Amino acid sequence: MSKRSPIMRHGAPVALAMLLATPAVADEIWITNEADDTISVIDLTSLEVSRTIPVGERPRGITFATDYSVAYVCASDSDTVQVIDPATGKVLHELPSGEDPEQFVLAPDNRHLYIANEDDAVTTVVDVQSRGVVAQINVGIEPEGMAVSPDGKVVITTSETTNMAHWINTETQEIFANTLVDSRPRHAEFAKGGAELWVSSEIGGTVTVFDTESQAELGKIRFDLPGIHPDKVQPVGFEFDGDEGLAFVALGPANHVAVVNAETYEVEDYILVGRRVWHMAFNRDHSLLVTTNGVSGDVTVVDVAARKAVKSIKVGRFPWGAAYRPVD
């Protein structure tokens, strides 16, 4: 594609300089740039972009295999999931994904990828080894948020316009429950060893916590930022710190990440980051959190202990997903 400069495309000069300057390999965070069809690789030692990898059209969801042997990327407008060699950045092959894959989750078996097909109201299950579609499950309109329980028995798809979390039994690949949440659910994560499911609602402005066993609602987290109109507080991506004592919730156009006590569901703090914060990933020891900021085209590096932004790093246009990669 002509819009990318050849230098950015291969990132060779930058990567070379990095190698010369820092011989020790560094952990990385991979960022998908939705409007640039690239991945920006953030070097976690230098906190610079070390590589820019060209991928398919409109990359959004990104995750690594449980053994980090490959990266999976939803190339939404190419209607495919690309499998990438993390060391070289080469696309190894593509997986069937259904139409418009937006977000996905890899089961703990390292084999089954559950993909939300945003335009199709379907969740597609792909076997990454046989590279075949195992099942397609009809879900609500505009599926997006995907989560898998730690034991791999339950997968969640949230649908943005249907406003539900759909609970999928991974043995039968069928929905066994549907729970309503507030408007425009965006992201889901299991917490506390799988005992709880958290779902963010962008337009509703809330995070709903469910008891996994009964699918009953345990609580609802609301956000109140001084000086910011409640309509602009739009929770999207979120992650738990290592011991799950805290949740970090991206608040979209409120340009803040909320720090939520995962026990009491109380908001403890708000951290100012870039514009329209989307998703995030931690580094190895969870001392740093990197957020993607869709509108400002950068990522913010947050010092988790200090609860403060320490650096902004320019990446591509519309940075969306973030995934951590250890390099040993």
Add this chain to the structure above:
Amino acid sequence: MTMRHCIAAVAAGWLAGSAAMADDLSVTATWLHVDLPPAPTLSNLDPVPEDLGRAGAELAIKDNQTTGSFLGHSYELQTISAPPEEALEAAKAALQGATFLVTDARAPLLQAIADMPEAEGALIFNVADPAMALRGEGCRANLFHTGISRAMWADALAQFLVQRRWSKAALIAGPRENDRALATAIERSLTKFGLKPPARKDWQVDTDLRRSASAEVPLFTQGLGDYDLLILADEANDYARYIAYNTVLPRPVGGAEGLRPVGWDRVVEQWGAAQLQSRFGDLAGRDMQNEDYAAWAALRAVGEAVTRVNSDDPAALRAFMLSDAFELAGFKGRPLSFRRWNGQLRQPVPLVHGGAVVAQAPLEGFLHQRNELDTLGLDKPESACAAYEE
């Protein structure tokens, strides 16, 4: 034409996970199109689609149906097209079978429909008439408005002028009654936001502008003095398309052409709107327009209320739709809700040009004690609507 486009009430056999839900509900809504010939215009470049509005209603029913399939709720749309003289009878017949009516009827027919005994307790949605009177003294308790009013349209433009510090506006008003009403709304909005009244000329040129614009428009715009933006009040886009680049001063135009306030437009793509656009395109094979969006929002509002209340009782749904608990995700970056004083759907108003969104009102800095969206259109103290309780 009647019942031509019924959508099957029951979806295919994938009704998953509904076992634990309450009693099954079946909701029937009507799309009533009043078959009026469009206003004659010099150019036929933008024909009015035959399914304008209806396609939005169909998409909303499909969206509702998908959600409903998980809850044991089903939705059906009956569509009616009638000439103006038969529309009242058609509405009467429709309301006997369906309590939800979405229509492109305009006042006074719209009020006549709402006033029929059969309409008592029904929920009627106005998607096409932007008249301020329908949100004011001419309002009806069973009449909601999901299209934007002239006041919202003009307020969006005025906010843009204020934010850009374009303090001087000029105005050309078309000859039709609706254009005059729009011109009045523009003058009102400029005053509301502290701007000077615009230099105004009423459009009188009756030559074929397709041939003569470059000769006529410079002459016509000479008398307007200096200004920052020339606003064109021309709802049918009859003359407005010939004004840009032919004005005597090198200034931008807005309103019907150039910088256009819209309820919806194909260039709206932020906030997940691209998904709605693509679903609509798949269904209708064309771009989604204002009336399509308004009809979609109307039936999505009904669907959202049915989902949350788990009832098809119109009184219960109306109460919920007017409560603080109601919020509709309308792909405009903020939750949409209904004004309790006149039934108008609160919504952002994108300001667009042919290729992109320029800004989205309410613009940064326009604050309101209740909801920033209420800086657009008739606020509670300004609305003379008595039929709504608040």
